[in-house]
Amino acid sequence: MENNPSFQSLFGHHTIQGFNPYSRAVFSDLASCHTAAKGYHLSRCDSQECGNMAHRYHSCGNRHCPNCGSIRRDEWIAARTDELLPTAYYHIVFTLPHELNPLIMGNRSKLFDLLFQSASKTLLRHARMPEYLGAEPGITMVLHTWGQDLSFHPHVHCIVSAGGFDGKSWIDAKRKNNRFLFPQKSLANMFKAMFMEGLEKDSSITWCGDKNSILKAIRFKKWNVYAKAPFGSPDRVVEYLGRYTHKIAITRHRILEVNATQIKFRYKDYADGSKTKQMWLTHREFVRRFEQHILPKRFVKIRHFGYLRLQGKGERLAVIRSTLNMEPKKPKVKIPFQIRMLEKYGRDIFKCPCCKTGRMTVIFDTRDKANRKPKPIRSIPAPS
Structure with missing residues (x-):
């Protein structure tokens, strides 16, 4: 490791x-982001008087990367903003007890899926009760696996609409x-x-430790579901989406x-009145904690339920x-990257940083197939 890493x-x-x-592979992406290992593109100012040239290294695009994802996040938020309806929205958090952490670490995909299923069914069953709503709300769920100190803390953040759809018409919120x-x-x-029913029935789960002891430890414990007051306005919903959906550890x-x-990094200690504190970790311990929050390959961490479920969502x-x-x-419009950068x-x-008047034009990009080195041709022995 270098002296000043x-x-x-x-x-x-x-x-x-x-x-x-x-x-x-994920850590390799993060380490090589915006370096020569990910390739580069070369640009030149179109002003003949200037002719300035500049190269930029490419990003890794990995969803766990601290450098990447802001543009994808903005695009996702814009799409979700178009789906907001004139009703209140609530923020609800479902958290699993820490006694399950070792079991979850050994069965991440299965138990993360079970967390989504249990939380979504809980919300949908309550919403279908006539005394609460009598319809299906729109639900967006986001999986987080970390605490502010990078500890393993699996939970789902949910945005839930106060009103809902009964299959034919819109049902207004009953608790205005x-x-x-x-x-x-x-x-x-x-x-x-x-969750416990799903845990006990799934015979494919690999148990670390005694199954009965683990179930006993969580059966008599109070589980935490955090329900906040409704958002003040749709703008607050969008602000929340921006802070939580594409967040990393x-x-x-x-x-x-x-x-x-x-x-050394800054964190909030929620157990101590949300005070801002500082923590030192060794490099070894930091990467160990960070690795806990790498999601399973191709695992979907943002999911929609109720009237926002993907099947038939547009018609609904x-x-x-x-x-x-x-x-x-309105029809979906793809906003170019350069326009989002200008707006945000x-x-x-594309403005030349040297002359301030010319436009930078890409003249070489390692991602172009024509610029890739051809693979060596293997010699084929002549037939005997």
């Missing part, structure tokens, strides 16, 4: 060689003057029962210092908008 250089720590192949959507205790009890703005042996939303006398949804940061990525 950067945050990104930690993703090349030698202990990563002991991780599984997929985790090693209350500060909760469904009773918190009822949510927690049903969520616990559903730790981002650059929380890193305070990296020296030859340790890394069109019917809902019609019953609410809303204008039809006020930066024209």
